[in-house]
Amino acid sequence: MTEKKKIIEARNMSVGYGDTVILKEVTFHVNEGEIFIILGGSGCGKSTLLKNLIGLYDIISGDALIDGQNIGKAEGQELVNIFNKIGVSYQSGALFGSMTLLENVMLPLEEFTDLPQDAREMIAAMKLRLVNLEGFEHFMPSEISGGMQKRAAIARSMALDPQIIFLDEPSAGLDPITSAELDQLIMRLAKNLGITFVIVTHELDSVFTIADRCIFLDKVSKGIIAEGHPKELKEHSKVDFVKRFFNREVETNQKEKI
Amino acid sequence: MSAHFQRNDIDSNSSVFKISGVLNSKSVGPVWRQAMLALDDNPPKNLTIDTSEVEYCDGAGIGLFIELNRRQNEKKFGFEIVGLKEEFQRLLNVFDTGKGIQKLKGPEKQEDGLFVNWGKSFCSLLKQLSEEIIFIGSLSCAMIQAIRSPKKKIRWKDMWGAVIEGGIGALPIVVLINFLVGLIMAFQAAIPMKQFGADIFVADLVSLSILRELGPLMTAIVLAGRTGSAFAAELGTMKVNEEIDALHTMGLNPINFLVINRVFAVIIFMPILTLFADLAGLMGGSVVFTSFGYPMITYFNQIINAVQLHDFLGGFVKSFAFALIIASVGCLKGLETKTGASAVGKSATNAVVTGLILIILTDGIFSIIYYFLGI
Numbered sequence: 001m002t003e004k005k006k007i008i009e010a011r012n013m014s015v016g017y018g019d020t021v022i023l024k025e026v027t028f029h030v031n032e033g034e035i036f037i038i039l040g041g042s043g044c045g046k047s048t049l050l051k052n053l054i055g056l057y058d059i060i061s062g063d064a065l066i067d068g069q070n071i072g073k074a075e076g077q078e079l080v081n082i083f084n085k086i087g088v089s090y091q092s093g094a095l096f097g098s099m100t101l102l103e104n105v106m107l108p109l110e111e112f113t114d115l116p117q118d119a120r121e122m123i124a125a126m127k128l129r130l131v132n133l134e135g136f137e138h139f140m141p142s143e144i145s146g147g148m149q150k151r152a153a154i155a156r157s158m159a160l161d162p163q164i165i166f167l168d169e170p171s172a173g174l175d176p177i178t179s180a181e182l183d184q185l186i187m188r189l190a191k192n193l194g195i196t197f198v199i200v201t202h203e204l205d206s207v208f209t210i211a212d213r214c215i216f217l218d219k220v221s222k223g224i225i226a227e228g229h230p231k232e233l234k235e236h237s238k239v240d241f242v243k244r245f246f247n248r249e250v251e252t253n254q255k256e257k258i
Numbered sequence: 259m260s261a262h263f264q265r266n267d268i269d270s271n272s273s274v275f276k277i278s279g280v281l282n283s284k285s286v287g288p289v290w291r292q293a294m295l296a297l298d299d300n301p302p303k304n305l306t307i308d309t310s311e312v313e314y315c316d317g318a319g320i321g322l323f324i325e326l327n328r329r330q331n332e333k334k335f336g337f338e339i340v341g342l343k344e345e346f347q348r349l350l351n352v353f354d355t356g357k358g359i360q361k362l363k364g365p366e367k368q369e370d371g372l373f374v375n376w377g378k379s380f381c382s383l384l385k386q387l388s389e390e391i392i393f394i395g396s397l398s399c400a401m402i403q404a405i406r407s408p409k410k411k412i413r414w415k416d417m418w419g420a421v422i423e424g425g426i427g428a429l430p431i432v433v434l435i436n437f438l439v440g441l442i443m444a445f446q447a448a449i450p451m452k453q454f455g456a457d458i459f460v461a462d463l464v465s466l467s468i469l470r471e472l473g474p475l476m477t478a479i480v481l482a483g484r485t486g487s488a489f490a491a492e493l494g495t496m497k498v499n500e501e502i503d504a505l506h507t508m509g510l511n512p513i514n515f516l517v518i519n520r521v522f523a524v525i526i527f528m529p530i531l532t533l534f535a536d537l538a539g540l541m542g543g544s545v546v547f548t549s550f551g552y553p554m555i556t557y558f559n560q561i562i563n564a565v566q567l568h569d570f571l572g573g574f575v576k577s578f579a580f581a582l583i584i585a586s587v588g589c590l591k592g593l594e595t596k597t598g599a600s601a602v603g604k605s606a607t608n609a610v611v612t613g614l615i616l617i618i619l620t621d622g623i624f625s626i627i628y629y630f631l632g633i
């Protein structure tokens with residue numbers, strides 16, 4: 001079997017804000033076409049890691065490579081080329097408040113393609129349909145619920161058919177059915193189109209369904225404490241906390257008290 | 259409904275604190291203070307808390323027990339709770355993790371010396387300065403590019419939105435304020451000037467100061483409060499909502515996308531507003547002037563004799579500079595917003611304060627330049 005292509009590589013990345021280091025020298029990679037999940041307790045730096053991977057912040061030390069290109073060193077057109085390969089849906093949705101959903105999804109198409117207006121509208125409407133937002137094309141982000149905003153943001157991240165999609169807690173605030181549908185969508189896109197997904201999530205059900213591989217971040221050691229397929233980690237992880245996380249257990253001495 | 263505290267010393271080493279009544283967050287305060295005082299006064303080696311007469315107890319009461327326990331543990335003294343009703347015991351078990359609660363510590367801060375602190379604030383000042391220089395640089399580049407290919411680079415729809423919102427919306431207040439400034443100035447000047455029979459020169463005074471200074475300046479001050487803060491709040495909210503991040507990862511430069519059209523919008527409507535401001539100020543002066551019994555035509559003649567074109571142009575040119583300052587400071591402060599909703603308010607305040615200071619400074623610089631040019 002041939003070695004799979006590493007589409008994202010983090011090499012000894014330290015990330016944080018100003019003087020505070022949140023994660024120290026983490027190294028991992030994501031293979032092409034893989035659904036890669038970043039797990040960890042809340043506040044351990046998952047979003048921070050994600051934003052450093054996509055070059056929004058200056059990495060304290062180490063390198064992040066996307067498709068072989070060092071995102072920290074790229075500039076100008078080179079950087080725009082990298083950005084056009086990725087789609088990002090942020091934890092808060094980050095839709096542009098002054099535009100309708102359709103305009104939000106159309107924006108990347110307007111800026112980076114020379115498609116005629118009706119083609120752009122068609123493609124944008126198609127992407128919205130993909131996330132079950134048919135009929136809401138002309139709503140403003142403030143007029144729809146949080147879960148719908150999340151889905152619209154996912155549609156926008158797919159506007160330019162990127163090779164890699166980053167999703168920060170995509171299923172937070174979604175009902176179980178929509179969330180399961182989202183999982184199906186992600187798997188369909190990964191299997192049929194070979195899109196790579198990097199997803200931050202807490203939904204264990206969805207982790208077990210979709211993940212090819214996952215890493216587990218820890219706040220105290222500021223690093224990765226487990227890596228692998230979730231089912232393996234659930235049964236064989238050497239780290240007690242990881243095992244408990246996957247089995248939804250609390251610490252034993254707290255359980256006794258109830 | 260209240261709580262009671264009573265201390266009974268059994269011998270020199272042991273005492274019983276009898277705590278009774280209703281222990282909730284409303285009533286527990288006095289008992290808490292008494293108990294801590296009693297503990298500090300004469301700390302008993304063995305402390306027993308008699309809770310047999312506690313009628314009601316919630317988290318606040320449990321907090322008191324845990325705190326007493328913690329203090330005794332600190333000194334390695336004995337502690338015991340007796341007579342706690344079954345239901346309250348269960349509550350205690352929920353909160354008491356068994357590990358013992360440590361005293362809350364503030365976030366660990368290293369105390370730096372005076373010089374280290376000075377150095378740090380100097381460094382952060384330099385960093386902020388360099389950020390502003392980078393912003394000014396990229397803004398200038400973007401503006402030049404935009405002027406070269408306006409069709410592609412300027413988002414016209416957004417720009418007209420800003421012109422209408424910021425320009426037409428500000429017209430009433432700009433006109434009102436300048437009208438009043440003209441009126442008040444004329445009135446204040448008229449009283450002493452009339453004593454010397456010089457009241458006809460009120461027209462000169464009003465027209466020169468409005469056209470050269472006050473028209474552009476008052477307009478700039480109003481817009482710094484109105485438009486500058488609005489820009490900072492808009493962009494700040496976008497920053498907090500990760501919208502700016504989203505722009506970045508779409509490969510769109512926020513300066514091209516958000517800042518340029520706002521800057522151009524202000525540059526367009528600011529001079530127009532200044533024209534209205536000048537007119538309104540002159541009208542204000544005319545009200546006082548005509549009330550002296552002079553006809554309107556005298557006022558205009560007087561103005562035409564007093565004012566030369568460069569007086570008007572001098573003020574007019576300033577309004578472009580003020581426009582640039584207000585819009586770019588507002589946008590810069592918006593983009594600099596940190597996380598959290600309160601940060602947006604801070605950015606808006608900063609935008610107004612910085613904007614006003616820069617406006618006054620620029621006005622001074624213009625005065626010096628005009629002085630040397632002999633205008």
Ligand SMILES: Nc1ncnc2c1ncn2[C@@H]1O[C@H](COP(=O)(O)OP(=O)(O)O)[C@@H](O)[C@H]1O
Nearest residue numbers: 017022040041042043044045046047048049597
């Ligand atoms: N803008 C910021 N400035 C300073 N610290 C931050 C900032 N944003 C997040 N943090 C800190 O970084 C840590 C990780 O945050 P985050 O990456 O958002 O966690 P999560 O894993 O829940 O996504 C948190 O402890 C938080 O306090």
Ligand SMILES: [Mg+2]
Nearest residue numbers: 046047091168
């Ligand atoms: Mg997060």
